Amino acid sequence: xxxxxxxxxxxxxxxxxxxAKKYNRSPLTLRISSTFLGLLFIxxxxxxLFYRVDPFLADLGLRLQSPSLGGxxxxxxxxxxxxxxxxxxxxxxxxxxxxxxxxxGGFIGITLGISAAWNRNRVRIVLSRIIDIGISFPYLIxxxxxxxxxxxxxxxxxxxxxxxxxxxxxxxxxxxxxxxxEREYVTxxxxxxxxxxxxxxxxxxxxxxxxxQVIAAFVFADLLIAESGLSFLGLGAxxxxxxxxxxxNESRTYLATAPWMxxxxxxxxxxxIFTANLLGEGLNAREQARSTRVSQ
Amino acid sequence: MSNPISSQPDLNSAxxxxxxxxxxxxxxxxxxxxxxxxxxxxxxxxxxxxVGESGSGKTTLAxxxxxxxxxxSGSIYFENQDVTNLSEKALKDFRKKVQMxxxxxxxxxxxxxxxxxxxxxxxxxxxxxxxxxxxxxxxKLLEAVGLSADLLDRRASQFSGGQRQRIAIxxxxxxxxxxxxxxxxxxxxxxxxxxxxxxxxxxxxxxxNISYVLVSHDLRLVYHLATRVVxxxxxRVVEEGVCDDVVSNPQHPYTAALLSAVPALDEASRKERIxxxxxxxxxxxxxxxxxxHPRCPIAREQCKTQTPELQQLPNGRNVACFFPGELQxxxxxxxxxxx
Amino acid sequence: MINAVxxxxxxxxxxxxxxxxxxxxxxxxxxxxxxxxxxVGESGSGKTMLGxxxLGIQPTSAKVEGEVLINGVxxxxxxxxxxxxxxxxxxxxxxxxxxTSLNPVRTVSSxxxxxxxxxxxxxxxxxxxxxxxxxxxxxxxxxxERLKAYPHQLSGGLRQRVMIALALINNPQLVVADExxxxxxxxxxxxxxxxxRSGMGDASLMLITHDLAVAADVCNRxxxxxxxxxxxxxxxxxxxxxxxxxxxxxxxxAIPRFDPARPALNPIPxxxxxxxxxxxxxxxxxxxxxxxxxxxxAEPAFENNVACFHPVIGATR
Ligand SMILES: Nc1ncnc2c1ncn2[C@@H]1O[C@H](COP(=O)(O)OP(=O)(O)OP(=O)(O)O)[C@@H](O)[C@H]1O
Ligand SMILES: Nc1ncnc2c1ncn2[C@@H]1O[C@H](COP(=O)(O)OP(=O)(O)O)[C@@H](O)[C@H]1O
Ligand code: SF4
Ligand code: SF4
Ligand SMILES: [Mg+2]
Ligand SMILES: [Mg+2]
Numbered sequence: 017x018x019x020x021x022x023x024x025x026x027x028x029x030x031x032x033x034x035x036a037k038k039y040n041r042s043p044l045t046l047r048i049s050s051t052f053l054g055l056l057f058i059x060x061x062x063x064x065l066f067y068r069v070d071p072f073l074a075d076l077g078l079r080l081q082s083p084s085l086g087g088x089x090x091x092x093x094x095x096x097x098x099x100x101x102x103x104x105x106x107x108x109x110x111x112x113x114x115x116x117x118x119x120x121g122g123f124i125g126i127t128l129g130i131s132a133a134w135n136r137n138r139v140r141i142v143l144s145r146i147i148d149i150g151i152s153f154p155y156l157i158x159x160x161x162x163x164x165x166x167x168x169x170x171x172x173x174x175x176x177x178x179x180x181x182x183x184x185x186x187x188x189x190x191x192x193x194x195x196x197x198e199r200e201y202v203t204x205x206x207x208x209x210x211x212x213x214x215x216x217x218x219x220x221x222x223x224x225x226x227x228x229q230v231i232a233a234f235v236f237a238d239l240l241i242a243e244s245g246l247s248f249l250g251l252g253a254x255x256x257x258x259x260x261x262x263x264x265n266e267s268r269t270y271l272a273t274a275p276w277m278x279x280x281x282x283x284x285x286x287x288x289i290f291t292a293n294l295l296g297e298g299l300n301a302r303e304q305a306r307s308t309r310v311s312q
Numbered sequence: 313m314s315n316p317i318s319s320q321p322d323l324n325s326a327x328x329x330x331x332x333x334x335x336x337x338x339x340x341x342x343x344x345x346x347x348x349x350x351x352x353x354x355x356x357x358x359x360x361x362x363v364g365e366s367g368s369g370k371t372t373l374a375x376x377x378x379x380x381x382x383x384x385s386g387s388i389y390f391e392n393q394d395v396t397n398l399s400e401k402a403l404k405d406f407r408k409k410v411q412m413x414x415x416x417x418x419x420x421x422x423x424x425x426x427x428x429x430x431x432x433x434x435x436x437x438x439x440x441x442x443x444x445x446x447x448x449x450x451x452k453l454l455e456a457v458g459l460s461a462d463l464l465d466r467r468a469s470q471f472s473g474g475q476r477q478r479i480a481i482x483x484x485x486x487x488x489x490x491x492x493x494x495x496x497x498x499x500x501x502x503x504x505x506x507x508x509x510x511x512x513x514x515x516x517x518x519x520x521n522i523s524y525v526l527v528s529h530d531l532r533l534v535y536h537l538a539t540r541v542v543x544x545x546x547x548r549v550v551e552e553g554v555c556d557d558v559v560s561n562p563q564h565p566y567t568a569a570l571l572s573a574v575p576a577l578d579e580a581s582r583k584e585r586i587x588x589x590x591x592x593x594x595x596x597x598x599x600x601x602x603x604x605h606p607r608c609p610i611a612r613e614q615c616k617t618q619t620p621e622l623q624q625l626p627n628g629r630n631v632a633c634f635f636p637g638e639l640q641x642x643x644x645x646x647x648x649x650x651x
Numbered sequence: 652m653i654n655a656v657x658x659x660x661x662x663x664x665x666x667x668x669x670x671x672x673x674x675x676x677x678x679x680x681x682x683x684x685x686x687x688x689x690x691v692g693e694s695g696s697g698k699t700m701l702g703x704x705x706l707g708i709q710p711t712s713a714k715v716e717g718e719v720l721i722n723g724v725x726x727x728x729x730x731x732x733x734x735x736x737x738x739x740x741x742x743x744x745x746x747x748x749x750x751t752s753l754n755p756v757r758t759v760s761s762x763x764x765x766x767x768x769x770x771x772x773x774x775x776x777x778x779x780x781x782x783x784x785x786x787x788x789x790x791x792x793x794x795x796e797r798l799k800a801y802p803h804q805l806s807g808g809l810r811q812r813v814m815i816a817l818a819l820i821n822n823p824q825l826v827v828a829d830e831x832x833x834x835x836x837x838x839x840x841x842x843x844x845x846x847x848r849s850g851m852g853d854a855s856l857m858l859i860t861h862d863l864a865v866a867a868d869v870c871n872r873x874x875x876x877x878x879x880x881x882x883x884x885x886x887x888x889x890x891x892x893x894x895x896x897x898x899x900x901x902x903x904x905a906i907p908r909f910d911p912a913r914p915a916l917n918p919i920p921x922x923x924x925x926x927x928x929x930x931x932x933x934x935x936x937x938x939x940x941x942x943x944x945x946x947x948x949a950e951p952a953f954e955n956n957v958a959c960f961h962p963v964i965g966a967t968r
Contacts, residue, residue, distance in 0.1 A: 200420040207378050208434035208487070209407035218433070222424050365836040472922060473694070502694045502861040507905035507918035514915070529837045536907040536916070559909065573841035575864035577891055577906070582868055587845055588838045590792065591806045646910040 043305070046298025052291045060107035071101035071258050080274045090280040093263070094270060103280040105258035110288065113174040114239040118232055120178025121239075125185025126228070130216060132186070133193035147190060150183030156242060160251055168254050173246070177239050188231050189224060196223050226303045233296035237289045244285050260285050326353035326389070327523055328377065328410060328491050333386035335369070335376050344596050346372040348547040349386070352540075354491060359517070359524040361538035361555065363531065363570065365592050369547040370527045371415075374493050377525065378412055379403060390491075408438060411489035415496035417476035423469035427454065427479055430468055434486045453482040457512060474505035481512065485520075493525040498533065510537065531574050535559050543567045546603045547595050549622055553629040559643070563629055563636040565608050572641035584642035602633070610639050654720075655682045655824040655855035656705065656742065661717035661727075663700045663709060665926065671714060672926050675701050676879035678717075679953075682825060687848070687856040689866030689887075691902065692876035695923055698859045701876070702827045705857075706744055707734045721824065740770040743818040745828040749810035753802040759786075759813050760798035763820055770821045781820065789816045790846060808839035815846060819854060826851065829859040844868050863902055867891055875899050878923050878934040883957045895962035897939045933960070 059066055068089065079096035081088050090099040132143035162176045196202065197220070205215045246252035247261020255262065260281035267277035335347040347369040354360045362370050376383055379395060387396040395406050411434075414420035421430055431450040435441060441449070451461030457478040468476060477497060484492055497513070498506040510533065516522060528534050534541060534555065541558045543551040543566065551564040562568045565586075572586040588607045593599060599606050605615040614634060622632040629636075663675035675697045682688050690698045703709045705719050707726045719726040721741050726734050746752040754762055760782055767778040786794035789812045802810055811831060818826045828847065832840040847856060848869045860866050866873050867887050874884040875898060883896035894900045904917035921938045924930050933951055936942040941961045951958045 199422075200414050200416060201422045203375075203380065204412070204414065204420055204483075205433060205437075206380065207407065207412050208437055208483075209404055210433060210437040214437070218425070218429075219422055223422075365838060474922070503863070504693055504902060504905045504919045505922075507907075507916040510907065510916055511918060531837070532907040532909065535909055536913060556911065570837055573837045575840070575844065575862060575868045577864050577867050577908075585841060585845070587841050591808050591836075591839055643909050646908045647912075 043298050043301045045294050046302055049291050049294035049298050053295055056107060056288060056291065057111060059104060060111045063104050063108055066104045067098075067101040069098045069101055071097060071105040073097060080270065080277075082274070083276050083279075091274065091276045093266060093274075093277055097258075099263070099277060099280045102258035102263060103260070103284050106260045106263065106281065106284060109170065109253060109257065109259040110240055110243055110285075113170060113177065113243045114236050116171070116174030117177030117181055117239040117243075118236045120175060121181035121235060122185055122228070122232060124178070125182035126189050126221075126224075128182065129186040129189025130193050130220060133190045133197060134212060134216065134220075144190060147183055147186045151187055153180075153183075155180035155183070156245065159242065159246065160249075163246065163251055168252060170253075173243060173252055177242055181235055181239060181242075185228075185231055185235060188227060192224055192227055193220055196220050226299070230296050230299045230303065233292055233299060237292035237296065240285070240289050240292060325355050327356050327391060328525070329353040329389040330373075330377060331387050331389065333373070333376065333388065334384050335372050335381065336384040339596065341596060344594075345598075346547050346595060347376065347383075348595075350542075350544070350547075350549050351386075352542050352549070352552060354523045354525055356490070356523055357517070357521045358539040359526055359537050360540045360542060361526045361528060361534040362542045362544060363527075363529055363534055364544035365529060367546075367592055367594070368544040369595075370544060371495055372547075373544075374412070374495050374525065374527050377493060378410060379406070404438070408487040409489050410491045410493065411484040411487060413477070413480050413484050413492065413494040413497050416500050417473050417480055418500070420480055421468040421476055421483075423467065426465050426467055427471075428464040430479060431483050431486055434483060438487060449486070450482075453486055454479070456485065456516070457482045458508075472505075473501050474508060477501065477505075477509050478512065481509075481516070485516065488520075489522065491523045491525065493527070495527040496529070497526070499528070499530065506533075513537070529570075531559070531571055543570070546592060546598060548603065548632065549630070550604065550633070551629065551631045552622075553631075557627070557629065560645075561637065562639075562641065563625065563631040564604075564633045565610055565635075565639040566604050568639045568641045569607075569609075571643055574643075576644065578644040581642050581644050586639065586641055604633075610635060653684055655684050655686070656857075657681050657718070657720040658701075658705065659718040659720070661701065661704065661719060662715070663697070663704045664714045664716075665710075665712055666714075667927050669927060674879050674926050675704065678876075678879075678881055680874065680881065682855050682857060684824065685853060685855055686872060687851075687858065687870040688872045688874055689858045689860060689870040690874050690876055691860060691863055691866050693861060693902075693919075693923055695878075695926075696876045697879040698861075698876055699829055702744065702829050702857065702859055705827060706738055706742055707731070708738070708744075736770070739766055739823075740821045741823050742825045742827070743821070743823045745811070745814045745818050745826060745831045747830040747833055749807070749814040749834075750802060752814065753810065753817075755802055757801070758798065759800050759802065759805075763813075763817055766817060766820055782816075785816045785820045786813075788852070789813075789819065789850060790842070791816070806839075807835055808842060811835060811839075811843055812846065815843075819852060822852065823854050825855045825857060827857045827859070830861070831858070832865065833860075840865075862906075863891070864906060875902070878930075880934065880958060881953060882935070882959065885956050893964075893966055895957045895964070896959050897941050897961075897963060898935050900963060901938075 075096040077096065078092050079094055081092045083089060083091045088098050088100065090103065092098055128143060128147060132140055132147060159176050159180045162179065163172065166172050202215060202219050205219060243252060244261035247259045248265045250265060252261050253259040263281040264278055270277055331351050333347060333350045334345060337344045337346055350373060352360065362373065364370055375381065377388060383396065387394055389395065390406055390410065395403065428447055428450045431453050432446045435446055435449055447464060451464055454461050454463065459475065459478055468479065471479065498509050501509060517524060526534065526537055538555040541553065541555045542549055543564060545566050551558060551567045558567060559571060562571055569586045569588045576582050586609060590607055601617045602615040602620050605611040608615065620632045620634050622630050624630050625636060658678055658680040661675055661678045662673050664671040664673040678701060690701065692698055700709060704715045705726065709715055715727050717727060721737055724733060724737060763782040764778040767773055767781050773781065783794055791797055791809060791812050805813065832843050835843060844865065847858065858866065858869055871887060872884065873887055873890040875882050875896065877898050883899045890899060894903060901919035905919065907916055919938055924934060932948055933946040936946045945960050951960045
């Protein structure tokens, strides 16, 4: 028998990637932002632990106090409620609504994007038109319209934002799936009799994951802005609810007398959005680094 | 469904058969006939090579034999059953019996999957197997292609080109096919790795009596492996016959030129090389008359206006040329005695 | 001037977790004026790194030591401003995939004439004439019409001819061609091999390939590389008929031929060592049929054109 090749050593032996190792290799932006966002979520989930006093405790005797280390750290508002505790309470609203919206939007966007790219001919044309139309609509205006019909509240807002934020996700998923479905291993799977459904789960979704992570971070940041914006305009959470948008809105009245009232919610909004964007950038950078490493 | 007269399968031992197959793509400037009226058959245990330059329609033909895109006309038979219009569900059996290995071992394996998953993919699609059964089968297949079963948990991206092609072959063998279509299976590999894969393919054929459809432009390789050869130019068959005869006595000038173009170890072949002008045109701008005439060293006036049909010569060869056998390449045949 | 290039003890190494490891391990090679030399070896044997570092265009992470003498200038130690003057003029390169090495947004003529005006003091008109002349010389049909074409508008074969024209336009002493035909079709490959063999004017050629048949087809001398070393070299006829190194014999036995007996191919088992792998003794020993304890103990020196303790005597097959 002729010399059949012996199996040669495999190029680089990888141990199962441990979380810590992965973390240490990530770009600095990613490390900082994911840690920070994680902390924010912890605050959102366990918020009562972080209250200074009950955020709904109105004490008109204490109204419009300026910040002090001994008393209300960020001052009190027009009803005498503690601004710091209300900012903390706002985490649940803001992060929660943005999460619900991102998840729903992601689900719609992924389903639509993949269906559009996977099908051929008419189905694709119709679905990709729908995506194009979705992209070209100003989504805040639709959100405002929906909210004015279905009413306000946590779930109403979260689901509404989900219903309007999918087009960007769908567009990206569509474009990537178009190239992925032409990969030879996807064709191969079909030739082995693998169903389309299974092929999407085994080949397409895992390949989309890195992109989805990046875009989810950016959409999340967008929805944070949207939620605050809506509340600020008085179209978001019910009046009196401790959300950052509401608080900003309320602080307008006291702009001249108690300007510190807006400090807490403003910083919270900017910081959270910045962190979410940083996370997006970090994920993106990691993906870039990875793809250059693979292509070498 | 299909034309009852022309497509009546003869009851010979053809396993896979294409009859008058044409495949047309719609392109912005009109339509492009990538495969034009091609017929050929593959019998049990034989290797049919499809040769031609890039753009001649080899991959399109191979993929349509696997029923990925519906032909615009013509039919495909497997074991005398017309599979041209079967639904994907009805094709399930066909999918087990006809399998494919792709040219590029890098793009044909999902880099994120482990070897066990890659090889298990066709198995899972057709059989209800437990995880351990799948692993066991995948391990056996891996050993059948000369790799160790210890590698099952490695990711496809960690392997070299030759190893990947072995994995791709193991995957194609998973369902125990009767026909394996190999599209340029070694052209992405370097010479010594090519030889390893060629030997592997030969060994598998001996062990399993599989038929191969070998798509290749390397005639040294084709000569080494094939029993029959189909030569394509611009989507059409220009010559077809028994491999030994086609190589030792090519009838079509294009076949002669292809044979002559093989890089040679001896000086004589080089000196008398037939070097064609230019490159094959696009099937959109197919030349009039004989499609090969702008590059043909022996073209006459007649060739510019009349189209030669594929005809059978007395020696059993099919050729589409008005002047068959006129152009002959110089080929140095090695004469080794069998060891 | 007799030598187009003189390579002396050239080493190319890359940083790895365990320190630098060499992929080109001290190569000595002289190419005479008008000579066509093939560098043959499996994937990963260091052929491309040898070629790139001769032009001083190796990846930035690579460390290059030794000398590459062209026109009395050492490309390794010369400052980049000096090396750049030689590159594209005295030494030039043709790559495997012309589409990625030509600028996609500039026309053929502008890329060619820029190279002329950068290295000579010809005026625009003379440069244009020179461009047309060299395009004709490399066998581009109706070259005047192709001048305004962008690379993607040309077929693979024509693109490779443009690459070769670009390499030849300043009458270099040496052209390094790295697998220039692997991406091409059989009949187009034959055209380009013809061009490389007899259309290069006075330039010497260093042809990098893994196919001994391609090497034999074009060159007068063959240099066989394995794992960063030259293991054998000699005139084409000698290498083909009486190869001395087991690796060369292995490469030859792996090529399918037009042999009616269809003898089984004899691939070299296994694959070359990884760059990080530490090998003591002959680097080919693990794959060599002739290896013995001597081969495990020390690395054979390159003597009498071969680096092997047990060079094989006699013809192949
Ligand atoms: N940028 C790099 N960083 C680290 N190692 C590298 C780099 N580029 C090449 N190498 C290594 O250098 C060695 C020689 O590579 P080279 O490209 O010269 O091989 P080659 O003989 O040209 O192979 P092929 O026939 O595949 O082109 C290989 O082991 C390769 O992995
Ligand atoms: N999906 C497609 N759409 C349009 N044209 C195509 C498509 N696939 C292949 N072609 C064209 O069909 C012809 C044959 O291609 P192919 O079968 O890939 O040839 P080969 O495998 O012989 O290189 C080429 O001109 C190619 O451009
Ligand atoms: S028909 Fe004419 S042009 Fe065509 S291959 Fe034959 S001789 Fe050449
Ligand atoms: S030195 Fe020894 S191991 Fe190395 S090639 Fe020669 S015989 Fe083989
Ligand atoms: Mg092809
Ligand atoms: Mg190389």
